[in-house]
């Protein structure tokens with residue numbers, strides 16, 4: 001087999017075989033195929049797309065490029081979730097303890113945030129003592145003991161994705177739907193779960209900008225999962241504004257605790273309850289979605305989900321000794337409305353960038369995060385504001401720069417017209 005023939009075939013939009021795709025991934029991971037040839041193939045895929053079968057073969061080849069976690073020693077149905085990345089997206093921290101308290105087994109490997117999006121590991125590590133480096137043995141034992149463990153991905157998990165992603169980043173081929181689908185699904189499948197719920201965000205702060213693209217990505221990922229014997233559902237959800245009110249690591253953890261106490265933001269609660277219901281149904285704990293939602297609401301209101309959160313934090317070495325002094329900042333700056341009207345949009349991208357610039361996120365992988373800083377929205381889409389009403393509070397440990405103020409100004413769009421409030425979940429694909 002020759003790489004040049006495979007590139008030519010894809011250039012002519014002819015479907016590649018499983019063997020050809022395996023040849024590319026194995027050869028590239030071993031260093032036998034050079035970057036320039038894989039770059040050419042990626043560009044041909046970018047323009048000509050892939051069939052669902054090709055995307056499935058690519059996922060399988062990537063999945064087998066490294067370690068696959070064997071979760072067979074965990075008793076019961078293993079559930080997992082993935083978000084394509086958003087701003088204020090603390091879903092895992094609510095959903096994890098919630099479904100664990102309902103009886104699901106959540107064994108999850110998470111990532112760090114980069115740029116305007118936050119990462120679950122950063123939020124967890126903002127809790128003193130929390131350890132994200134669990135051995136496979138401890139990870140499995142913890143899920144068997146308390147139904148939940150969240151750890152960092154090891155370097156050996158899907159090495160082909162790391163190589164390909166780095167190449168896509170410098171060849172302008174990241175935004176290819178089948179390449180995104182294979183990248184996400186190879187990592188999810190390598191983590192060993194039986195049931196996978198995918199949160200596909202749309203909006204200006206998200207990878208997918210339109211419902212059509214989000215639908216295409218969701219359909220490919222569901223089809224890949226099913227071709228490999230997994231139950232996969234994709235939730236297409238809005239990133240027209242940050243999820244919940246809080247953006248920034250400890251601020252988000254605090255909002256997670258509020259939500260687990262049953263008085264969190266409605267959009268975050270709705271999303272977590274819906275996904276929890278699907279997970280519980282697929283895990284065979286309830287007969288249908290309605291019963292799953294009722295059980296999820298019960299666990300948010302009777303303290304069981306919150307109890308599980310603290311059990312989970314403690315199991316991984318974390319502790320929050322004094323929630324009232326958890327957020328340590330020098331200043332809280334109030335960003336105010338410059339006119340009256342209805343909030344039409346809160347651009348998640350600008351809020352995420354503003355939070356990153358004050359130290360709540362990283363611009364490069366090497367940057368350090370200040371766990372306490374961030375932004376708390378005081379208003380959401382549809383709210384009416386008077387001139388000088390506070391739109392957001394900025395939690396700071398440094399001087400507020402004009403570049404941050406510019407982001408905040410760009411983020412809030414205020415209109416004279418009353419706004420429709422649309423549900424956070426737009427569609428569910430399964």
Ligand code: URA
Nearest residue numbers: 084179180181183184
């Ligand atoms: N997230 C991933 O894990 N991979 C992509 O290609 C895009 C988003």
